[in-house]
Amino acid sequence: MENLPLEIAIVGGGLSGALVATHLLRSASQPLTLHLIEPRPDLGRGIAYGTNYSCHLLNVPAGKMSAFSEEPDDFLRWMVREKDPTVQADSFLPRQIYGEYIQGVLEQSAAVAAERVQFKPRTDEAIAVKPHLQGATVYLKSGETIDAHKIVLALGNFPPKDPPVHDARFYQSQRYISYPWSERALTGLNSSDAVLLIGSGLTMVDLAVALKEQGHTGTIYGVSRHGQLPHSHQFTSPYPAFLAPETAPKTxxxxxxxxxxxxxxxxxxxxxxxxxxxxxxxxxxxxxxxxxxxxxxxxxxxxxxxxxxxxHRVSPGVAETVGRMLDAGQLVLLAGRVHAYEEDAEGVKVSVSTRGTGHRKVLEVKRVINCTGSECDYRKFQHPLIVNLRSQNLIRPDPLALGLDVAENGAIRNSEGVVSQLFYTLGSPRKGGLWETTAVREIRQQAVELSRELLRSPQTD
Incomplete structure (x- = not known):
């Protein structure tokens, strides 16, 4: 049994999945076959770093974006060596370049892996699993299957839910985009068209500056409950710790x-x-x-x-672009909520109840894009794999429905609260238990710890 390879399947090849794979490939000394399942052709990018817009900048400076906490300058050195020798530690760089870096880190890790370690990436989608005594069989959309001793659900973020309105029929319209990162979100518009972005957080900012980059001149409305934009980063001196967990207020x-x-x-x-x-x-x-x-x-x-x-702040450059758009009246921010839609051949009349007054303001737009943020409630997801896991009682949401119920070691709890020895996760699904879990700093640390947990011999579980 000792010479049989440990089979690990990672479902999801974005940042989280790529970093777990990277650390497994770097640290495994025993026989290992690592399957990385991702429907997109480019590994390591996911939604965040797969953007084609150069205006989509990292929200953290280059000096703090290494894939390795023990090598904090790795990304900066890569940038200087591969892209631009003038880059500084305080530079905010395009996210697409960071995706290229993560992709390169994964490829290099696979190249230097131990002789008995095999890396098998798959451009495919996991749609179901069937546990058995030795682990589980993973069923892929292509019809193929993978047998694994351990499975990592590196699922990232899911699309947002539709905002509540009395009559939701408009959400079936071609003028409504439920998923802001879909290919058609910003295509097919005339440059002068008015657009409504529901939400005012980082996703709304991303779409607003992307519209600006592609030459859009029409009015862009942003509507959210509080009407607040993310603040801008500024370089500050480190602040001395004024709180400690042991002495902090407990309420x-x-x-x-x-x-x-x-x-x-x-x-x-x-x-x-x-x-x-x-x-x-x-x-x-x-x-x-x-x-x-x-x-x-x-x-x-x-x-x-x-x-x-x-x-969760934006880079100074993005903040300046948004500021100019606000000053010019191209970006109009409203605090309130969408009350109703009325669609006709010319576009959509959107009725907004403004916060504090209850007055109705009608916006006439050509397209409505949902930028309210990722849905977190795993009870509501209709993705085939999640439906399959739910139907077998293999997962359950955390008490706040912010993600999954996850043990300290990254293992997922089933519907009875039993800690799995088969399923693990990191990043966004751990939000309910950790809250701060979606930034590179936290994900890279979880990836290290999870890789160590996974490499424990299956026979010792």
């Missing part, structure tokens, strides 16, 4: 008050609030886990929109 109210007071005092001293928020990064997961279930729900209901725009 959301107390925690919120202490952070707000620290921000106010830092601004009074001439510091930047960003440095205060950034100082929380190393302990955010612990602070989240210390909250009661009720406080986590209150955070999601009342604090989340404000946390998101302060924590």
């Amino acid at each position: 959301l109210r107390g925690l919120f008050r202490q952070v707000r007071e620290e921000v106010e005092s830092s601004i009074a001293r001439g510091d930047d609030w960003r440095s205060v928020i950034d100082s929380l990064r190393p302990i955010t997961q612990q602070l989240w886990q210390q909250m009661s279930p009720g406080d986590r729900q209150r955070f999601l209901r009342h604090v989340r929109p404000y946390w998101e725009v302060h924590r």
